[in-house]
Structures are given as C-alpha cells and as structure tokens.
Amino acid sequence: MARKQSDYLAALLADAEDEGTSPPSPAPAREPAHERARATTLLGRESALARVANGEVRQVTQLLLDPARVRIWPGNARNYAHLTEENCRELIDSIIAEGGQKVPAVVRRIEGDPACDYEVIAGTRRHWSISWLRAHSYPDMQFVAQVASLDDEAAFRLADLENRARADVSDLERARNYLDALKTHYGNHQTRMAERLKLSKGWLSKMLKVATIPDAVIAAFASPSDVQLKPAYALAQALDDRETAKAITGVARQIAKEQVERREAGDLPYPAADVLRRLLDAPKMLAGEEKAEPYRYATRYGRTALTVMSANRQGVTIRLHAGSGADTEELVAALRDALAHLDASGKGLQR
Structure with a gap:
C-alpha cells in the first residue's frame, strides 16, 4: 500500500477511536495477543473504508x-x-x-x-x-x-x-473579478451573487460600480492597487455623467503623462489622494469654477511642498505645505522653479 494511503487510513482509524467506536468483544485468554490486535485493526480498517465509500469522509x-x-x-x-x-x-x-x-x-x-x-x-x-x-x-x-x-x-x-484575507489583492482586482463573475456565473443577478458569496448587497453593489472605472482613468494612479473602494466609488459615480466623464478622462491622461515623467526622473509618483482630488476637480476646471494649478512641486517622497494657487494681474499666490519634508533650501529652489515656470507660460510677475 502506498505511504500516503497508509497514513490516510491510519488517521481515519485514529478518528474512529476518538469518536468512541466500540471495541470488539474480548477474545478468549488462549488467543494470542498479536491475533487480537490483527482482528481489531482489520475491523477498524473495514469501518474506515466504509466511511469513505458512503461519502461520510472524503479522500x-x-x-x-x-x-x-x-x-x-x-x-x-x-x-x-x-x-x-x-x-x-x-x-x-x-x-x-x-x-x-x-x-x-x-x-x-x-x-x-x-x-x-x-x-x-x-x-x-x-x-x-x-x-x-x-x-x-x-x-x-x-x-x-x-x-x-x-x-x-x-x-x-x-x-x-x-x-478576501489577502491584503495584496487590490480592491480594483476584486471588483473587476466580481463584475466578470456576475455575468458569467450569476446571470447578472446581484442579489443571487450576494447570497452565494455571503456578502452585503450594498457592499457588492459598490464593488461592481468601481469595476466600471475605465483603464484610461486608472492609468492616472501610480498603481491599480492605489484604487481603494471608498474613494473610488465616488469617482465611479462621477463618471456616470457624460460631460463629467469627459473632463475626468482628459485630466487623467495628463496625470498619467506626469506620472511617467516623474518615474523617469527618479521621483516618487503622485500619491493616490492627490490624483483622486485632481480627477474629481476636473469638472470644476472645465466649467471655469476653478482654475488648474499653474505649478505644483512635490518632494522625492511624493509629498506636496509648494503649490501656485493663483496667478493673475494682481500677483501670484503661493502656498507652502506643512509636513512635506522639504527643508528651506529645497523650498527656495522650488520657489525659483515656480517663478521660472510662470514666466515661461506668460503668467509671471513681469507681464
């Protein structure tokens, strides 16, 4: 008998003993001990095989x-x-x-x-x-x-x-997996799917919504793993409006281009929170309610250190962000770069 099968049967026999299987009647005193042991083993093995055969135990x-x-x-x-x-x-x-x-x-x-x-x-x-x-x-x-x-x-x-217990499976990966399964296995019936997976209907609905965010928008993030359920759900809802979706997609392409430039320069990518804010603000920029930032400087840790808030005939408003990790020398250099950028774009103080 193969070793694995032997070990398996031995385990089944141990289970049978734990469950209180009644031992055979004591043999007469004249019966040798090894014969009694053999009889017990054969009976136990027969019982174990029967349990496998009737489906009580699966190999x-x-x-x-x-x-x-x-x-x-x-x-x-x-x-x-x-x-x-x-x-x-x-x-x-x-x-x-x-x-x-x-x-x-x-x-x-x-x-x-x-x-x-x-x-x-x-x-x-x-x-x-x-x-x-x-x-x-x-x-x-x-x-x-x-x-x-x-x-x-x-x-x-x-x-x-x-x-579900794996932190390295992103919300976006699971969301798209659920959307595929909804069509393939559950006939597009969310309630049935939620019941089979023992999930909240509301939570599943949000996951399926996040799965609809197009790749062109996802490309704005440093990694698909940055797309978390709660903030991404707001983004997915915003994309329901055609004009809003057009504005978000346009900004997403610009951010994706900037992310590539940052990687090539050896800088850390924009944090997910900053990307999400810019995407959600895209419709306001399109409507003229809010102007796009003329300049933004981030440290090599990906933290925003300096932002040009506005640049008009009255002057330039610049914000220095606390907790960026930039020292005075780096902030001065960022300010010089910002002023040079404004001059090059025709929005400098010399106009």
Missing part, C-alpha cells in the same frame, strides 16, 4: 507537480502579471526556510491543453514563487497541490474566499 489527494505543467485559472481575482520577486519575497523566504511548500494550493484537472494538466484555483502566489525558485537555484522545488472537482462557480467562490 484528499495531494500531488507534487511541475509548475510549468500547471496554468492559472482566469477566473481568479489576482493578476499573475503583477506578481514580482519583491511582493512575493516573504513567501519565497518562507518556502526556502521550510524546505518546500507546506500549504497546498487547490487545483483541478483540465483536458484539451497539451501544455498543462491542471489549473490553479487557489494558490496563485505559491505557484509563482515555486516557479521563481525553480528558475533561481532551486530546480528541484515542487508545486504542492490538492486536486478538487469543482465547477466554475464553485471554483470562483473558493478563490474569492481565499483572496
């Missing part, structure tokens, strides 16, 4: 797999392309320290794909980390997986349950 199969033969189920919220050595470093170190993967992933068998035999339902980071280790000095590392028989809706619920 769990764990396999050691080559991750190259395992693909990622597209119904999972986690974006495999966003995984890196940096955001998986803690898991990688844990696998190395423990001599391998201790917590199995959940996979299901697939057919019709000559390149893969299984797909990952839960355990995307584990799959990525084992793949990375095999390519970086640990070629013998195996992907430990538990095989399950699941339809797509059950697979989605299992993956969602695991991802």
Whole structure:
C-alpha cells in the first residue's frame, strides 16, 4: 500500500477511536495477543473504508507537480502579471526556510491543453514563487497541490474566499473579478451573487460600480492597487455623467503623462489622494469654477511642498505645505522653479 494511503487510513482509524467506536468483544485468554490486535485493526480498517465509500469522509489527494505543467485559472481575482520577486519575497523566504511548500494550493484537472494538466484555483502566489525558485537555484522545488472537482462557480467562490484575507489583492482586482463573475456565473443577478458569496448587497453593489472605472482613468494612479473602494466609488459615480466623464478622462491622461515623467526622473509618483482630488476637480476646471494649478512641486517622497494657487494681474499666490519634508533650501529652489515656470507660460510677475 502506498505511504500516503497508509497514513490516510491510519488517521481515519485514529478518528474512529476518538469518536468512541466500540471495541470488539474480548477474545478468549488462549488467543494470542498479536491475533487480537490483527482482528481489531482489520475491523477498524473495514469501518474506515466504509466511511469513505458512503461519502461520510472524503479522500484528499495531494500531488507534487511541475509548475510549468500547471496554468492559472482566469477566473481568479489576482493578476499573475503583477506578481514580482519583491511582493512575493516573504513567501519565497518562507518556502526556502521550510524546505518546500507546506500549504497546498487547490487545483483541478483540465483536458484539451497539451501544455498543462491542471489549473490553479487557489494558490496563485505559491505557484509563482515555486516557479521563481525553480528558475533561481532551486530546480528541484515542487508545486504542492490538492486536486478538487469543482465547477466554475464553485471554483470562483473558493478563490474569492481565499483572496478576501489577502491584503495584496487590490480592491480594483476584486471588483473587476466580481463584475466578470456576475455575468458569467450569476446571470447578472446581484442579489443571487450576494447570497452565494455571503456578502452585503450594498457592499457588492459598490464593488461592481468601481469595476466600471475605465483603464484610461486608472492609468492616472501610480498603481491599480492605489484604487481603494471608498474613494473610488465616488469617482465611479462621477463618471456616470457624460460631460463629467469627459473632463475626468482628459485630466487623467495628463496625470498619467506626469506620472511617467516623474518615474523617469527618479521621483516618487503622485500619491493616490492627490490624483483622486485632481480627477474629481476636473469638472470644476472645465466649467471655469476653478482654475488648474499653474505649478505644483512635490518632494522625492511624493509629498506636496509648494503649490501656485493663483496667478493673475494682481500677483501670484503661493502656498507652502506643512509636513512635506522639504527643508528651506529645497523650498527656495522650488520657489525659483515656480517663478521660472510662470514666466515661461506668460503668467509671471513681469507681464
């Protein structure tokens, strides 16, 4: 008998004893002790197998797999392309320290794909980390997986349950995953989906709304993970109006361009709160209720240090922000840059 099956049956026998299974009647004194032990073992094993057969206990199969033969189920919220050595470093170190993967992933068998035999339902980071280790000095590392028989809706619920406790799965990733699942698994019935996932209808409705924010607007943020549910919901609502959406999209493109320039210059990107404020203020700028800031200076930590509030014939109003981390020398340099920027744009003090 294979070792795994033997261990499994031994565990079942232990369970049976814990539940108070009645022992067989005492054998006559003339019966050898080893015969009595054998009879007890056979009876217990027969009972254990019966429990498996009638569905009272389910056998769990764990396999050691080559991750190259395992693909990622597209119904999972986690974006495999966003995984890196940096955001998986803690898991990688844990696998190395423990001599391998201790917590199995959940996979299901697939057919019709000559390149893969299984797909990952839960355990995307584990799959990525084992793949990375095999390519970086640990070629013998195996992907430990538990095989399950699941339809797509059950697979989605299992993956969602695991991802809820993961801080590295962003609100936007989950929101878009829910929107896809709403159409694919629940016939666009939000109430049914909320009941199956045991979620608040109101909370699910907000998540689905956030999922509708277009990529052109998301690009304004330094990372999709910056898009948090509560503030993003206000942005998603604002995008319902056609003219407002046009203004927000235009400002988003400008911010996205500035973010690229900051990265190329080695500066930190704009914080999410500043991006969100500029996006929500876009309609006011379009209507002329509020003028766009002629100049804004942020420190290398991404904190706003100086802002040109207004520039007109009466003069220039400049705000120095507390808590930016900039010292006097940096603020003076920022002021010079601001004045030069105003002069170049025709809004300086010399006009």
